[in-house]
Amino acid sequence: MRKPPTLLSLTIDIALLNLSHISDLSFLPDHVLLELFLRTLRAGKLTEKILKLFVATGKDEILSLISELNIQLILTPVLPTINIRDDEVDIVIGALHLDLTSFMEDWRAVFSRFHLIIVQDPDLKGDLKIPGGFSFDVYTKSDIESVVGSSSSSVVFSGYSCRYFGYLVSHKKYIISIDDDCIPAKDDKGELIDAVAQHITNLMTPATPFFFNTLYDPFRKGTDFVRGYPFSLRSGVQCGLSCGLWLNLADYDAPTQALKPGQRNSRFVDAVLTVPARAMLPVSGINIGFDRELVGPAMVPAFRLVKEGKFRWETVEDIWSGMCVKVICDHLGYGVKSGLPYVWRNDRGNAVESLKKEWEGVKLMEEVVPFFQSMRLSQGAVTAEDCVIEMAAAVKERLEPLDPVFARASEAMVEWVKLWKVVTSRLSDSAA
């Protein structure tokens, strides 16, 4: 029989989970401090802030361990932007597979600093397998039903759309979301990319949608606005959405991947850029970050294909919500960035099989894109919620005659805003 953990051990574990809230460790006895330090290292939770916390205790054993292990503070340049605290971020994972062990282990060094919201696809039967050492909440079908109600709602959280439930119940400012078949990629220098840090950087530096900078993101180190860039536009606007990219299996549609079954994306493009105002783009939900306070309600799980499946080739829900967000950002004066970070997307599924099953999405894009390109919101729409309601009405009026899937999308958008208001007010009531 295994020995149960000691009370001390359990206490240290809890301290580790809450380390970001602790401001002083000097009161701890030496042996406890040492154990906490070692577990912090093992959990991959040693950040600059936490290292400074340990160093501040002045305890010899800790300091000599730090120098023996050659742990160094990496000096980062001073960026002229705000800093995001780790506790302002939620990482939302839509679990389409039961065993998340290898996914979480691959991302441990990046994810372990943050709180995770893991939403299990309601169609997925069984219990999720999640390794220890993370701070997370899991939501399953029953949790979803208790919030949304089990009666048929036009908002459906199944498949890839399960992650939207995570967006709904989060109360953090920033959300980062990555598909569960992606792992960290390496950049052109062979170093592992911290996708979460890059999304955070994109979201916390201004966007520049009103004039295109030919050296891309002017707020990146080593670059700036070029000659001819109007000065009045150089402070930029807040960034609402950060769209990352994928190495290996790029996010192509089924026909394209079926035609080029061997094509893999190996080109690392070292740029982030703001997509200009009024330019539409296909937003892939595989690797994104967004400011929940600014655009949360606009990330609508509204567009479900009749035969939507569990492969990205069989969905376009993210394309729809992405274009909603872009129209709304353009209207409210926020920016949308695209480019870094890259994630490595594992090979999965068969494009030809997906194409046989579902090709409606590809056809429907022909109607959807011109609609969004010409969509104009009224002056009265001043919040993301207002904008979604107006868009829902426009969808009903202009797209419903073309295909019933649009009628459902319009209803879902309205329902989503209602849900959002209910859940958000419930959270702020409980916080009060």
Place this chain on the structure above:
Amino acid sequence: MAPKQVKSFPSVPLKDELDIVIPTIRSLDFLEVWRPFFEPYHLIIVQDGDPTKVIKVPDGFDYDLYNRNDINRILGPKASCISFKDGGCRCFGFLVSKKKYIYTVDDDCFVAKDPNGKDINTVEQHLLNLKTPSTPFFFNTLYDPYREGADFVRGYPFSLREGVPTAVSHGLWLNIPDYDAPTQLVKPLERNTRYVDAVMTIPKGAFYPMCAMNLAFDRELIGPAMYFGLMGDGQPISRYDDMLAGWCSKLICDHLNLGVKTGLPYLWHSKASNPFVNLRKEYKGLFWQEEIIPFFQTLTLPKECDTAAKCYVELAKLIKEKLNHIDPYIFRLADAMITWIDAWEDFNPPAEAVPAVANAKKDAVPPKKSK
């Protein structure tokens, strides 16, 4: 699926279809470095400044050289629209060329190396950019879908995958970046070391600061809009020649559904001009652009303007009408824009096809040239 994927060209692409236009006031020694890439092409050298100075062209290049005297003689009274003591004089070269494509490059730019250490053939990449379609109506997140190894992403409508013809290819610079004077003063040591391996179409409706240091375009599609204004000597402003052409050409490209690409190729920009001199030259532009750019951003051209030249004439009228309150210079500029189109149509009659190279040489007053 991208219908037209052009991987690369065999040996020398399109040497009878491209002219390289180089404005210079100092020397052309830089051509030695470019020899492997430029030698197959015809050069048009526009010598700015003192016409009595003799600027030597390295042996082995096929070129025509025009100095101020040549410009005055060839254009007569219309020569007033060509800038003096400013890189804007290069547009004279665009005017007299008879080729389909123009590549213009500054004389302080050299061959750069890509991350694999290979020398970058800017002419080849620009031609690739110009020969493959652009996609201005919907942004492709994997950038140019016609590049080898790339394609349109999920969600990109198939009806937009044919693309539109590309009119402009805007290249970039490693080492000394193209900053304005205030930025140069604040960051004198900043160097552009980041090689961004992408070409992309600038979406319709978005404007950008077009730099002529490393620029190529399709003369037949957009030539009339590539007027570089009245800058330099006798003018209140300088260093805005390419900016003006950039605003005009982007507006017209958007109107005519033509594409503008930016990104690769890179070259190596070696000379940082004096920021104090630059500040004096461009400071009026820093204020004026605050008004001029919103003007361009909200402008729509009438449907009847179905060629670049017609668009340009209309644009000159609107500029004269709506922007004259900025400075009396605007009147002169708008008039010069009309003079330019007159001159353009003298040399490029709208009704005729592009004449063969042999005929063109016969018509133009023979300048200095050598083989």
